[in-house]
Amino acid sequence: MASDRMRRVDEAIRQVVGDAVASDLKDPRVGFVTVTDVRTSADLSHARVYVSVLGEPHEREQTLEGLRSAHGYLQQRIAGELHLKRTPTLEFAYDDTTDRAMRLDELLDAELGAGERHAAGHHAGDREGGEAAADTGDRRRGEEPEHR
Numbered sequence: 011m012a013s014d015r016m017r018r019v020d021e022a023i024r025q026v027v028g029d030a031v032a033s034d035l036k037d038p039r040v041g042f043v044t045v046t047d048v049r050t051s052a053d054l055s056h057a058r059v060y061v062s063v064l065g066e067p068h069e070r071e072q073t074l075e076g077l078r079s080a081h082g083y084l085q086q087r088i089a090g091e092l093h094l095k096r097t098p099t100l101e102f103a104y105d106d107t108t109d110r111a112m113r114l115d116e117l118l119d120a121e122l123g124a125g126e127r128h129a130a131g132h133h134a135g136d137r138e139g140g141e142a143a144a145d146t147g148d149r150r151r152g153e154e155p156e157h158r
Contacts (some may be wrong), residue, residue: 016050020057022092024048027059027100030087031077039076041065046105050098057098060105070104077102 028045042064050057061077063070077084081100089097 016052019054019092019094020048020050023050023057023059023088023098026088026091027084030084034083034087035076035080037076037080039072040080041069041073043073043077046107054094054096054098056101058101058103060103062105062108074102074104 024045024047027048031040031043031045044062045059046062047060048057049060059077061074063073065073081102084100085097088094088100
């Protein structure tokens with residue numbers, strides 16, 4: 011488990027790289043990028059920067075190539091803003107969390123049927139769904155549901 015200090019370092023690097031990518035990089039290969047996470051080694055020699063990229067797979071790869079080519083500039087920004095004992099070497103990796111979540115959603119839709127799944131989610135706030143949700147909460151607390 012990462013120490014509090016390492017979590018703060020990871021977050022600071024994420025912020026600096028995210029700001030630099032959003033405002034300073036002029037590489038046309040770099041598309042719409044979000045820096046989602048950073049994992050820095052304990053000795054600060056290496057940092058893996060996870061990014062989410064909007065677009066098709068070939069656009070994602072082009073964006074990663076653009077980020078890799080800008081690693082020197084980004085490391086310079088980190089060194090200038092964070093004043094760490096060492097400036098880590100940056101490695102960029104595609105964060106596939108969004109892709110996996112969308113795939114899981116597709117599988118659930120296929121299994122449950124899109125109509126049933128979405129209807130169940132949208133009706134939770136109406137009288138019937140709301141009462142069912144309230145009844146469940148009452149039972150978890152060991153209380154009997156109130157009948158109306």
